[in-house]
Amino acid sequence: MTELVGAIDCGTNSIKLLIGTPPDIVLRDSRVVRLGQGVDTTGELAAEALARTFSAIDEFAGVLREHGVPPERTRFCATSATRDARNAAVFVEGVRTRLGVTPQVLSGPEEAALVYAGAIGALSPMPPEPVLVVDIGGGSTELVLGEDGPQESTSMDIGSVRLHERHLHSDPPTVEQVTECVADIVRHLDGSGLEVELARTVIGTSGTIKTIACGVLDLPAYDRDAFDGAELSIADTLDYCDRLVAMTVAERRALPYMHPGRADVVAAGALIWTGILARASVPTYRVSEADILHGIAASISSSTGS
Structure with missing residues (x-):
């Protein structure tokens, strides 16, 4: 055994x-x-x-x-x-x-490699490559682009907690705060050296992305079986993230799939995910329960x- x-x-x-x-x-x-x-x-x-x-x-x-x-x-x-x-x-x-x-x-780089190995190891058959795996954490965001294994990766010092504390001080955040947060994300993505648009498949993992997937799917609870492997529209996700950012913390906490400890920082995570997806050249992405x-x-x- x-x-x-x-x-x-x-x-x-x-x-x-x-x-x-x-x-x-x-x-x-x-x-x-x-x-x-x-x-x-x-x-x-x-x-x-x-x-x-x-x-x-x-x-x-x-x-x-x-x-x-x-x-x-x-x-x-x-x-x-x-x-x-x-x-x-x-x-x-x-x-x-x-x-x-x-x-x-x-x-x-070590974190990025483990994120990629976790997400890719669960896939069968392998989707079209190159594959971009994204993990949005509290302090950093990992992007890994691979074909027959990870080839390029970056770990950016932007995450849901870090950017919430840095920019989104109001409840809900003001237009000015959101604009500053988005500009911070754009600077990091521009400086990452990784071209999101090269990916033929985008896979999202991490709690932020899985929670957002629950919202896009309009689930009655946080349900791993329901979102694992789901293929979601990027346009629908961008629309949902706009609505999520505009909510108060109390409104987010009332969502049936939202962990109460994530409700305050998920807006910053949603802005990061929006920034990445907006650069993708594909119309959909996949959600993976398998992660780091x-x-x-x-x-x-x-x-x-x-």
Whole structure:
């Protein structure tokens, strides 16, 4: 019997756990912890953000023990907020104490490669290439363009939490704030060196994109089975994102598929997704439930020979 592995992805807004034997998934769970609270301004992980994150890690440690997943078959990856924080060592030691695992702080290219591996590994048959895989996180956004594997990638320092804190201070955001946020996104996309329009297939993953997909599909709840693999119209998505950005936080929180911890920052994420999709040369994109967690899990299986 193949042994279970545990993959943990700790980003700027959420921490996620996957247990399974890829491609079979036994359990998937997540917590919105906002680890990156204020990092864009202070350069440090806030004490209350660390406390929230450590509490979630304590829960995940118990789940891993219940499923018999030892530290040597667990990989903990941290991304944008931890890359940027001066006090990241406090976080690293806290994780090591709780899990017996030293977290790997991924570089932008490492994060992009795992995002691509996770999304592409779940596809059969392979869609038209080149394929662009997009992951919009809380602190950064990864774009990976590939044909027979990843060929170009970029990790931009724009994410839903970072841009919300930087630009969207009103509820709902003002026209001026949205304009400034969009200009920031355009600057990063222009400077990324990656040509979105070359993609013949666009695949969106990450919580922001999946939540937006629920809205485009008008789902009565957050339903992975309903959006996984869905092919959605870019025009319909741009229209939905315009409406989402114009809502108040209370209105977004009332949407049946919206996680309450995402309601305030999802407008910034929607603006990033809009900026990327507006450059695409295809009329539709696909949504993938498989994401960086699947890439992390697959890497554990490969390294342990499972």
